[in-house]
Amino acid sequence: MAAVGRPLELHDVRIPPVGDRDILVKVKAAGICHSDVHYRAGVSPVRPLPITLGHEVAGVVETVGSSALTSVRPGDRVVLHYNVTCGDCYFCSTGNEQFCPRGLMLGHFTDGGYAEYIVVPARNALPLPDEISFEQGATLMCASATSFHALRKARIRAGDRAAVFGVGGLGLSAVQLAKAFGAIEVFAVDRKEEKLELAARYGAVPVNASRNDPVQEIRRQTAGRGVDVALEVIGRAETMHQAIRSLAPMGRAVIAGIGNEPLSIDTYRELLGGEAEVIGSNDHLLQELPQLLEMARRGILDTSRVVTRTIPLEAAAINGALDALERYEGGLRTVIVP
Ligand SMILES: [Zn+2]
Ligand SMILES: [Zn+2]
Secondary structure, three states: OOOOOOOOOOOOOOOOOOOOOEEEEEEEEEEEOHHHHHHHHOOOOOOOOOOOOOOEEEEEEEEEOOOOOOOOOOOOEEEEOOEEOOOOOHHHHOOOHHHOOOOEEEOOOEOOOOOOEEEEEHHHEEEOOOOOOHHHHHHHHHHHHHHHHHHHHOOOOOOOEEEEEOOOHHHHHHHHHHHHOOOOEEEEEEOOHHHHHHHHHOOOEEEEOOOOOHHHHHHHHOOOOOEEEEEEOOOOHHHHHHHHHOEEEEEEEEEOOOOOOOOOOOHHHHHHOOOOEEEEOOOOOHHHHHHHHHHHHOOOOOOOOOEEEEEOOOHHHHHHHHHHHHOOOOOOEEEEOO
């Protein structure tokens, strides 16, 4: 990406030097994410320019820096954790590296995976089990990991009922993970019938918000009680409000959808009356990824139907995929396979 608001361009870029604690990875798959649409459009600032986008990356280790303390070796299949952090500051040391003041997100603040090669700190690489394809591995590193973190923030427990507002890439993982964490019933709320059908195949109760008021529908199907956990992954005030209004007493609404609309709630009826909690959730942690990958390896989390298209590492194809995402078209997930 050379300039904000312009199509991405293909350039020959020198492979950066591999530091002592880095690894060089040959990219095998790079997911195209809705965030990349925001970066290209300038909705979310990207620096420094020019930059290589791509934060959902899987590949094969090419070389390992001389003092990299890592279990991965040349030839190993890996996925990359996209938050490159210092590892030493207060937040990194207390297990909350997403707040690292020196943190740089791949493909956002440092060169990412829309490339043939990428250099990252060795600690950002995790072994990718053979059972998981590179394409799926790449998308696990964003949408699935973010829903995993959001459900942990929700303190979801066995026996809970849950609702997921928005069943795209994030939501489809959230439905499966909520069940794996012990939810006895998961409602999937969306307006698109084909997404709801897919969510239903993963065991969710579909609620079509274009036909019914989802809050009323969830209350009707839970004998008026509501859900213990509601996860919003769309980023709109209306759906955030619906998530809060669908809560049972002492329910937790986790907001993980990125948007900038102000949210207004009835503080007595919707917040303190039922001791509801509204929790923000952003990104995910390196420490969560081994468990997520193991769940995917065992098929507890199946994202095989999420990657709907692969494209080559070509500017026209990538811009076309970003254009389609901008219009909310083009299937669930497109992955670049260089
Ligand atoms: Zn992403
Ligand atoms: Zn740090």
